[in-house]
Amino acid sequence: MAKDWLEGVDGAYDAVVIGSGLGGLTSANVLGKMGHRVLLLEHHYQFGGLATWFKRPRRHIFDISLHGFPVGMIKSCRKYWTKEIADSIVQLQSIRFINPQFDIDTTFDRKDFTRLFIEDFKVPREKVEGFFEHLRQMNYYDRDNRTTKEMFEEFFPGRNDVHRLLMEPIAYANGSTWNDPAITYGIVFSNFMSKGVYIYQGGTDQLVSRMTDELQKNGVEIRRNCLVEKVYTEDDPLTGKKRITGIRANGRGGESRDIACKAVISNANIKNTIFELAGRDAFQPDYLAEADAVRVNTSSCQVYLGIKQGETIPNIGDLVFTSEAKEFSSEEVTSFNTTSRTFSVYYPETRPQNATKRYAIVASLNAQWKDWQDLSDADYEAAKKRITTQAVDGLEKFIPDIRQKIDWEEAATPRTVNHYTRHFDGTSFGTKFEGLKVSMELPEQVSGLYHAGSVGIIMSGWLGTINYGVIVASKADSFLAAAKRGEVPQDASSAK
Numbered sequence: 001m002a003k004d005w006l007e008g009v010d011g012a013y014d015a016v017v018i019g020s021g022l023g024g025l026t027s028a029n030v031l032g033k034m035g036h037r038v039l040l041l042e043h044h045y046q047f048g049g050l051a052t053w054f055k056r057p058r059r060h061i062f063d064i065s066l067h068g069f070p071v072g073m074i075k076s077c078r079k080y081w082t083k084e085i086a087d088s089i090v091q092l093q094s095i096r097f098i099n100p101q102f103d104i105d106t107t108f109d110r111k112d113f114t115r116l117f118i119e120d121f122k123v124p125r126e127k128v129e130g131f132f133e134h135l136r137q138m139n140y141y142d143r144d145n146r147t148t149k150e151m152f153e154e155f156f157p158g159r160n161d162v163h164r165l166l167m168e169p170i171a172y173a174n175g176s177t178w179n180d181p182a183i184t185y186g187i188v189f190s191n192f193m194s195k196g197v198y199i200y201q202g203g204t205d206q207l208v209s210r211m212t213d214e215l216q217k218n219g220v221e222i223r224r225n226c227l228v229e230k231v232y233t234e235d236d237p238l239t240g241k242k243r244i245t246g247i248r249a250n251g252r253g254g255e256s257r258d259i260a261c262k263a264v265i266s267n268a269n270i271k272n273t274i275f276e277l278a279g280r281d282a283f284q285p286d287y288l289a290e291a292d293a294v295r296v297n298t299s300s301c302q303v304y305l306g307i308k309q310g311e312t313i314p315n316i317g318d319l320v321f322t323s324e325a326k327e328f329s330s331e332e333v334t335s336f337n338t339t340s341r342t343f344s345v346y347y348p349e350t351r352p353q354n355a356t357k358r359y360a361i362v363a364s365l366n367a368q369w370k371d372w373q374d375l376s377d378a379d380y381e382a383a384k385k386r387i388t389t390q391a392v393d394g395l396e397k398f399i400p401d402i403r404q405k406i407d408w409e410e411a412a413t414p415r416t417v418n419h420y421t422r423h424f425d426g427t428s429f430g431t432k433f434e435g436l437k438v439s440m441e442l443p444e445q446v447s448g449l450y451h452a453g454s455v456g457i458i459m460s461g462w463l464g465t466i467n468y469g470v471i472v473a474s475k476a477d478s479f480l481a482a483a484k485r486g487e488v489p490q491d492a493s494s495a496k
């Protein structure tokens, strides 16, 4: 009989967190620290969600989403995780862009971008300063209907090269396009511009291991290989709405189990949460219409290239954005045959704790579920082979003898993302802007039900999801505290 990964779990908790992405882990940690009894269930065989890694023979290790995040991660990790985690965050020194329009190397911060704009792109200083100032003042609550493209045209009319430099890195960072609202661009770009791009030194495996240690220290029960199949709700006579009563989970050991709880924090995609886990019956028709209309963001392909033990490669930069497209367009960058890819180069410094010095390179491409979803097995394998060959060809331009140095090649696609995270349409970056409102209003529909996961472009990426996890945990904490006092929780009483 297979091991039951739910063995020993209690029959009731204050809160169940569904999923162990950075949003779920952070919510669970905050609630645990606040003294609530929390159970976190993850269906995958390891914790971390998209903040993940995998190992291959000959001691290869590959990180999936450790490419870069804003400096704000240091503060968030210190405050909501540990000093040890925060102290392992280091800045990347060399971000390169190589395409038919320009070839630059930058630290990707406001000072260096101002220099580049003025010296290389010949944009007047006051225009550059005006743009940065404008971004700094943008606010989530502004009723600004401009698209990112419209904002670029306003400040840099007809300058596709400038638009490319501004948009390309953010398209990779969160899958946004220049048709998305300018506010989403402004917030994310400003976060990066404040002090450049950072990564966690030690690798994702070490980060997640430190996080799970901390969760256990804070009394959170964490279980992997446990799929949450259903979120249970019932009518609440006090509010006339639905309320959470528990969940059903399967720990791969046979029968599924029911576990009672007052609150659920779902780190699954918002659409999976509403339509699959809670089910349409739990929601009001107006809200369902809004949820139906939420668009998920694009997905990703990656090519993982392992360098033979004992081999070295020269320093070609930390993040190398390359493209053969004459001009940038959001369509090209997400197309099936895109020539745009970013190389993340992992030098031995990525994991200084390892005795042997190893190198790895990961090529990341934006991709769309629709292009990969229905491929036959043969076409799927051929498409994976094609993106792998193209990635190595692209790399040869920087490291001519790279082919002889690689001894592991592997590709991931939107189907891979969907397989490991179960996210709707294999989305890598949650939803478009409208998803944020639907996510935030979830507890007004079902009291005790919260969503903490990539959503609305802004609450995406490592920093966005950690910060959103904190916001949501604080709301769930107020709810649980009110419930413990026997009061009607505010989220439920304020429902329409």
Ligand SMILES: Cc1cc2nc3c(=O)[nH]c(=O)nc-3n(C[C@H](O)[C@H](O)[C@H](O)COP(=O)(O)OP(=O)(O)OC[C@H]3O[C@@H](n4cnc5c(N)ncnc54)[C@H](O)[C@@H]3O)c2cc1C
Residues within 6 Å of the ligand: 018, 019, 020, 021, 022, 023, 024, 041, 042, 043, 044, 048, 049, 050, 051, 064, 065, 066, 067, 068, 069, 173, 226, 227, 228, 229, 267, 268, 269, 300, 302, 364, 417, 420, 421, 422, 423, 428, 429, 430, 452, 453, 454, 460, 461, 462, 463, 465
């Ligand atoms: C290729 C790629 C590169 C990226 N690069 C970067 C980067 O460089 N910098 C950056 O900041 N961000 C990057 N991101 C984005 C970043 O990784 C994500 O935004 C972030 O990790 C998402 O966290 P999350 O909390 O939304 O949850 P996710 O990581 O999406 O995890 C959700 C978890 O919920 C689990 N789950 C779902 N349903 C159930 C269920 N029913 N029962 C149990 N468990 C369930 C899933 O298995 C998963 O573990 C990248 C993403 C991808 C795909």
